[in-house]
Amino acid sequence: MSALAGNYTYYITAFLLAIGLYGMIGKKNLLKKLIGMNIFQTAIFLFFIHGAVKPGTTVPVLDSRIGMDAAAYINPLPHVLILTAIVVSVATTGVALALLITIYRRYGSLEETTILERMKQSS
Amino acid sequence: MSWYTAIVLALFFGLLVYAESDLPDSRDTSAPARTHIASRYIEQTYADTRTPNIVTSVLADYRGYDTLGETVVILTAGLAVILILPRKDRRR
Amino acid sequence: MRERLENPVVEGVSKFLVPFMQIFALYVITHGHYGPGGGFQGGVILAASMMLLRLSLGEEYEHRRFSPTAATFVAAVGILIYALAGLVPMAFGGRFLDYAYLPIPGLSSAELRYHGILIVESGVGLVVWGTLVTLFDHLLGSEA
Amino acid sequence: MSHLPVLIPITLLLSAFLIPLAGYVKRDFAFAIASVGAFLAFAFSLAGLLMVLSQGEIRYHLGGWAPPIGIEYVLDALSAFMAAVVTLIGLVVLIYSRRSVLHEVPLRVVPLYALAMLLLAGLVGIIVTGDLFNLFVFLEISSLSAYALMAIGDDRAPVASFRYLILGSIAGSFYVLGVGFLYFSTGSLNMADVAQRLPALYQSRAVAAAAIFIFIALGLKMALFPLHLWLPDVYTYAPSAVTALIAPIMTKVSAYVLIRMLLTVFQPAYLRDLLPMTSIIGWLAAAGVLYGSVMAIAQNDFRRMLAYSSISQIGYIGIGIGLANPLGLIGALLHILNHAFMKACLFLVAGSIRFRTGRWKVSSFAGLGRKMPWTMAAFTVSALSMVGIPPAAGFFSKWYLLLGSIDAGNWFLVAVILASSLLTAVYFIRVLEQIYASHANEESAPMKASDPPPSMLLPTLLLGAGLLILGLFNSAIVTHILNIVVLPLHRPGS
Numbered sequence: 048m049s050a051l052a053g054n055y056t057y058y059i060t061a062f063l064l065a066i067g068l069y070g071m072i073g074k075k076n077l078l079k080k081l082i083g084m085n086i087f088q089t090a091i092f093l094f095f096i097h098g099a100v101k102p103g104t105t106v107p108v109l110d111s112r113i114g115m116d117a118a119a120y121i122n123p124l125p126h127v128l129i130l131t132a133i134v135v136s137v138a139t140t141g142v143a144l145a146l147l148i149t150i151y152r153r154y155g156s157l158e159e160t161t162i163l164e165r166m167k168q169s170s
Numbered sequence: 171m172s173w174y175t176a177i178v179l180a181l182f183f184g185l186l187v188y189a190e191s192d193l194p195d196s197r198d199t200s201a202p203a204r205t206h207i208a209s210r211y212i213e214q215t216y217a218d219t220r221t222p223n224i225v226t227s228v229l230a231d232y233r234g235y236d237t238l239g240e241t242v243v244i245l246t247a248g249l250a251v252i253l254i255l256p257r258k259d260r261r262r
Numbered sequence: 263m264r265e266r267l268e269n270p271v272v273e274g275v276s277k278f279l280v281p282f283m284q285i286f287a288l289y290v291i292t293h294g295h296y297g298p299g300g301g302f303q304g305g306v307i308l309a310a311s312m313m314l315l316r317l318s319l320g321e322e323y324e325h326r327r328f329s330p331t332a333a334t335f336v337a338a339v340g341i342l343i344y345a346l347a348g349l350v351p352m353a354f355g356g357r358f359l360d361y362a363y364l365p366i367p368g369l370s371s372a373e374l375r376y377h378g379i380l381i382v383e384s385g386v387g388l389v390v391w392g393t394l395v396t397l398f399d400h401l402l403g404s405e406a
Numbered sequence: 407m408s409h410l411p412v413l414i415p416i417t418l419l420l421s422a423f424l425i426p427l428a429g430y431v432k433r434d435f436a437f438a439i440a441s442v443g444a445f446l447a448f449a450f451s452l453a454g455l456l457m458v459l460s461q462g463e464i465r466y467h468l469g470g471w472a473p474p475i476g477i478e479y480v481l482d483a484l485s486a487f488m489a490a491v492v493t494l495i496g497l498v499v500l501i502y503s504r505r506s507v508l509h510e511v512p513l514r515v516v517p518l519y520a521l522a523m524l525l526l527a528g529l530v531g532i533i534v535t536g537d538l539f540n541l542f543v544f545l546e547i548s549s550l551s552a553y554a555l556m557a558i559g560d561d562r563a564p565v566a567s568f569r570y571l572i573l574g575s576i577a578g579s580f581y582v583l584g585v586g587f588l589y590f591s592t593g594s595l596n597m598a599d600v601a602q603r604l605p606a607l608y609q610s611r612a613v614a615a616a617a618i619f620i621f622i623a624l625g626l627k628m629a630l631f632p633l634h635l636w637l638p639d640v641y642t643y644a645p646s647a648v649t650a651l652i653a654p655i656m657t658k659v660s661a662y663v664l665i666r667m668l669l670t671v672f673q674p675a676y677l678r679d680l681l682p683m684t685s686i687i688g689w690l691a692a693a694g695v696l697y698g699s700v701m702a703i704a705q706n707d708f709r710r711m712l713a714y715s716s717i718s719q720i721g722y723i724g725i726g727i728g729l730a731n732p733l734g735l736i737g738a739l740l741h742i743l744n745h746a747f748m749k750a751c752l753f754l755v756a757g758s759i760r761f762r763t764g765r766w767k768v769s770s771f772a773g774l775g776r777k778m779p780w781t782m783a784a785f786t787v788s789a790l791s792m793v794g795i796p797p798a799a800g801f802f803s804k805w806y807l808l809l810g811s812i813d814a815g816n817w818f819l820v821a822v823i824l825a826s827s828l829l830t831a832v833y834f835i836r837v838l839e840q841i842y843a844s845h846a847n848e849e850s851a852p853m854k855a856s857d858p859p860p861s862m863l864l865p866t867l868l869l870g871a872g873l874l875i876l877g878l879f880n881s882a883i884v885t886h887i888l889n890i891v892v893l894p895l896h897r898p899g900s
Binding site: 351 | 412423
């Protein structure tokens with residue numbers, strides 16, 4: 048059990064990643080695929096941040112009372128990487144929403160099956 | 171849920187759980203991720219940049235090029251939406 | 263939602279709220295050195311204040327004050343600030359994005375980097391602000 | 407202290423930033439800035455290639471911080487070679503695109519050229535970087551611009567582009583996950599630093615998972631067989647100039663990253679000897695080669711046929727990587743160069759036909775040989791090169807792949823390469839026969855068609871001639887550039 052206590056978050060992350068992946072490849076509705084993508088990316092953020100946390104340490108902002116001892120602060124690097132990953136996730140979601148709007152205007156639906164039918168009719 | 175998505179998910183979840191047992195435990199402070207460059211960032215930040223917030227100094231100075239790329243990602247998203255959904259009232 | 267809301271309460275509150283949001287956004291951008299904050303978070307708050315105005319006071323009125331083309335212009339200027347903060351040190355003997363070679367007189371290399379970070383964060387704030395307002399306008403404003 | 411490694415992406419980025427600003431003044435400035443930026447980037451990457459060949463690799467510490475603290479740019483023989491290929495094809499297709507874009511998407515020229523420059527900047531940023539996470543950032547820049555550029559084509563383009571976006575973001579997230587596993591195991595993000603720390607961790611399961619995730623991500627981006635589902639629709643429905651820009655280089659850059667992982671990060675000792683990764687790549691690629699050629703034969707839409715032939719040609723590159731021996735990898739790298747030229751030329755021909763006649767059905771191409779003589783001449787050269795007939799360049803990369811398979815004693819791959827060359831011949835001869843031999847039938851009613859204007863014709867001919875020149879000078883390319891690249895692959899014994 049002690050092994051589990053140390054990194055139970057990894058298993059929660061694995062579970063969230065599986066849900067996100069299911070949303071992306073299992074679901075037929077395009078908007079649900081997009082939601083699955085967001086769940087997947089958020090799970091990756093959790094994975095990185097969990098790797099940075101050390102018990103008994105504080106926020107990575109230098110504090111004169113604590114000084115410069117590396118053991119007193121959380122590892123700052125995953126936080127930097129995640130800031131970039133969040134920005135990438137927002138940008139991808141923005142472009143995906145723009146695509147969904149054009150698709151909905153042309154085909155009147157976001158269900159993949161309906162869209163494929165209307166494509167066949169129009170061709 | 172079709173069978174092949176089930177297989178893909180099972181493989182994916184299995185690989186994750188299989189691999190995560192080797193990742194450093196969050197309580198062990200000698201993990202490579204913490205001792206290698208992270209400690210140097212914490213110790214050098216104030217001497218190099220006078221910025222108490224280590225995340226900002228790493229973000230904008232040590233790995234400033236990442237943030238430039240990140241800002242370009244946002245700009246790409248903006249231009250992409252302009253390209254995909256043009257506005258009618260554009261005078262030019 | 264894009265026409266004027268004709269609702270005095272909503273208009274009054276949003277007109278009252280927006281200046282404080284924008285000042286707080288500037289605080290968040292510049293406070294990035296000492297606590298959680300920086301260009302991205304501040305830029306998002308700035309964009310949110312613009313969106314609040316667009317939603318409450320209607321698009322026609324708002325587009326005269328801050329039009330979509332101006333938003334793209336702000337984003338392009340912001341990223342050029344960032345690129346210049348990278349290119350200027352190259353002209354003064356440093357490498358790309360090496361703030362210690364910025365030509366600001368009278369500052370030690372650590373203080374130069376401190377100000378370099380501030381310049382870069384404000385550039386990022388402009389980009390995020392301009393781009394998110396453009397996203398909002400185009401996602402909502404484009405007709406078929 | 408030369409700034410070359412950073413100058414290549416920066417000129418592309420700067421021109422991308424200037425285009426929206428200049429676009430307010432006059433829309434035509436967009437194309438002017440884009441072509442100047444692409445030309446400068448190509449000039450810098452050529453200068454970089456020459457400098458690397460004479461003085462060895464250039465390492466550039468961004469922000470003045472030495473790795474692993476800061477981000478490092480590495481211009482060695484492999485990355486300089488790839489940067490030159492990508493910027494050259496980008497420049498040539500950009501010049502071609504002016505009239506073709508005005509024909510298909512006239513109103514949205516400013517955002518289109520800005521995104522084209524960002525796409526090239528993203529690809530070049532991936533090639534030159536020596537940092538694992540920085541590679542992800544530029545991967546996303548190129549992917550986002552590709553999603554948008556491909557979404558403005560026919561009415562089915564947004565659906566195809568959305569599917570590409572979902573699969574592309576799965577690939578990007580898998581790559582970040584892989585980098586995360588690597589970072590938490592080794593503690594560093596710099597490629598060279600990770601490579602030093604990995605041998606001690608070869609037994610660790612996290613490193614094995616990292617390799618698998620990164621391999622799946624790159625397989626998806628590279629459209630390696632079973633992960634290629636997004637490619638045919640996207641290449642078919644996108645505007646012709648956009649497909650001509652993306653098809654020849656985007657999948658190749660992912661193949662480059664796979665080679666970089668094999669040679670620099672995970673080292674062949676791990677991916678080839680410890681894990682069966684390279685042999686899996688080889689088998690999947692062999693299946694892809696056959697699948698692509700067979701599917702291409704069944705297509706009547708010229709663009710969809712070229713899309714499936716792209717999948718099979720990427721399979722050749724995959725075979726070269728899968729063999730993981732010096733000759734095989736030389737074949738793969740040479741095929742990256744040759745196929746970039748071939749595929750660019752073919753899609754330019756497709757765009758010219760569509761520009762002049764608005765047609766893309768192969769059955770309606772009758773009589774084009776007489777009406778568009780120069781364009782069809784370029785098509786013939788590329789077709790010969792795709793099939794692998796000397797002196798066109800395509801023959802030599804297949805030749806090295808054959809040598810590599812024989813060297814590895816893998817006779818099945820030899821059979822696959824020869825069989826697929828025949829299959830490629832089948833679908834190209836069908837098109838050639840339609841263009842030259844057959845008279846006008848009911849579908850290709852009398853149409854006035856002539857060669858496209860010079861700004862479109864010259865790039866096409868340039869690429870066609872380039873295929874012959876590359877064929878003649880392939881030995882020079884191999885000895886001077888590629889032999890240096892494949893040095894780490896030599897087994898300690900051989």
